[in-house]
Amino acid sequence: MFVQPVPTLCRDGDSVLILDQTQLPWRQVQLRLNDLTAVAHAIRSMQVRGAPLIGGTAAYGVALAMAHGGTDDAALAHALNMLGATRPTAVNLHWALARMSARLHPLPPAQRSQAAWTEAAAICAEDATTCGSIGQHGLALLRALPTPAGRPLRLMTHCNAGWLATLGAGTALAPVYAAQAVGLEIEVVVSETRPRNQGLLTAWELREAGIPYQLIADNAAGLLIARGEIDIVITGADRIAANGDTANKVGTYLKALAAKAAGIPFHIAAPRSTLDLDCPNGDAIPIEDRGADEVCSIIGADASDAPMTLRLAPQQTRAFNPAFDVTRAGLIDSIITEHGVFTPQHLGRFYAGAPA
Numbered sequence: 057m058f059v060q061p062v063p064t065l066c067r068d069g070d071s072v073l074i075l076d077q078t079q080l081p082w083r084q085v086q087l088r089l090n091d092l093t094a095v096a097h098a099i100r101s102m103q104v105r106g107a108p109l110i111g112g113t114a115a116y117g118v119a120l121a122m123a124h125g126g127t128d129d130a131a132l133a134h135a136l137n138m139l140g141a142t143r144p145t146a147v148n149l150h151w152a153l154a155r156m157s158a159r160l161h162p163l164p165p166a167q168r169s170q171a172a173w174t175e176a177a178a179i180c181a182e183d184a185t186t187c188g189s190i191g192q193h194g195l196a197l198l199r200a201l202p203t204p205a206g207r208p209l210r211l212m213t214h215c216n217a218g219w220l221a222t223l224g225a226g227t228a229l230a231p232v233y234a235a236q237a238v239g240l241e242i243e244v245v246v247s248e249t250r251p252r253n254q255g256l257l258t259a260w261e262l263r264e265a266g267i268p269y270q271l272i273a274d275n276a277a278g279l280l281i282a283r284g285e286i287d288i289v290i291t292g293a294d295r296i297a298a299n300g301d302t303a304n305k306v307g308t309y310l311k312a313l314a315a316k317a318a319g320i321p322f323h324i325a326a327p328r329s330t331l332d333l334d335c336p337n338g339d340a341i342p343i344e345d346r347g348a349d350e351v352c353s354i355i356g357a358d359a360s361d362a363p364m365t366l367r368l369a370p371q372q373t374r375a376f377n378p379a380f381d382v383t384r385a386g387l388i389d390s391i392i393t394e395h396g397v398f399t400p401q402h403l404g405r406f407y408a409g410a411p412a
């Protein structure tokens with residue numbers, strides 16, 4: 057069972073501790089969140105990020121609201137609304153809030169606080185188990201690949217879908233950690249993921265775990281794929297529509313196109329909670345616009361490893377910053393979930409008949 061080196065999120069008495077991801081990969085800083093406003097800020101500012109972790113954090117946000125802000129219907133509605141407005145694309149946020157709402161609404165207010173803590177803890181514990189199952193299903197895919205001559209298996213990923221993005225081992229990186237556990241040699245190629253450079257988080261995770269990796273500029277991915285230097289691409293997801301179209305970090309779509317052109321497998325790894333059966337296809341997925349500043353600047357560290365922002369473009373530069381893109385189902389070989397490996401076309405049908 058994978059154990060997170062530092063918990064991404066945990067309860068501590070009547071507050072919650074998170075690993076502040078805006079300080080990584082330079083500093084490991086735990087932050088204490090005491091109320092609903094702090095949780096909403098943490099999600100919006102990406103102190104916590106990654107679809108499953110956003111969901112777990114929002115669940116604890118409801119628990120904090122019940123513990124400190126009142127437990128009547130108005131307080132519950134206020135918490136659900138505030139948290140629901142933090143980030144639009146990752147559906148795990150809305151999934152977790154809907155689950156909290158369904159659990160708490162029928163209860164008398166006096167019982168809601170305790171029930172909220174319990175339900176949030178259950179959501180987080182389940183995610184850890186889910187990541188483990190995704191890892192095992194993904195490992196089977198890795199084992200079925202032809203062995204490359206003269207080098208380890210090489211997997212490309214994008215963004216960060218490792219333990220930092222979840223309550224467990226991650227989604228796209230869970231098969232990598234599972235491979236390491238059974239001694240299957242694997243090397244990971246990590247694209248930097250401008251503008252927020254979540255690839256640096258992936259590189260940091262892999263370095264800490266002793267897994268061989270190489271960080272590349274986003275634009276180098278096509279060359280490596282076309283040259284036959286990549287055996288498989290696996291990324292995470294923020295929302296999967298009923299037809300299998302998948303939103304993930306911007307840049308994912310280009311990797312899927314390159315993989316299709318080169319004839320190498322492209323897979324998505326995601327839990328059931330990332331599937332949105334109410335969303336018929338990718339056109340209906342809301343794409344977050346995070347504003348020009350992130351494109352016009354870059355976050356690095358100063359000489360004492362304190363994060364600092366450097367402006368890249370002059371003040372008046374116009375920029376557009378869609379944070380996610382949509383990869384059509386036809387470009388995806390399979391979606392690896394905790395319940396098995398599905399073609400994108402079959403995923404929605406499988407889960408439409410199963411409990412959420």
Ligand SMILES: CSC[C@@H](O)[C@@H](O)C(=O)COP(=O)(O)O
Nearest residue numbers: 105106107215217221292293305
């Ligand atoms: C297991 S995380 C899967 C996705 O959430 C991940 O690939 C991603 O796009 C994260 O985006 P972020 O903007 O960093 O929250």
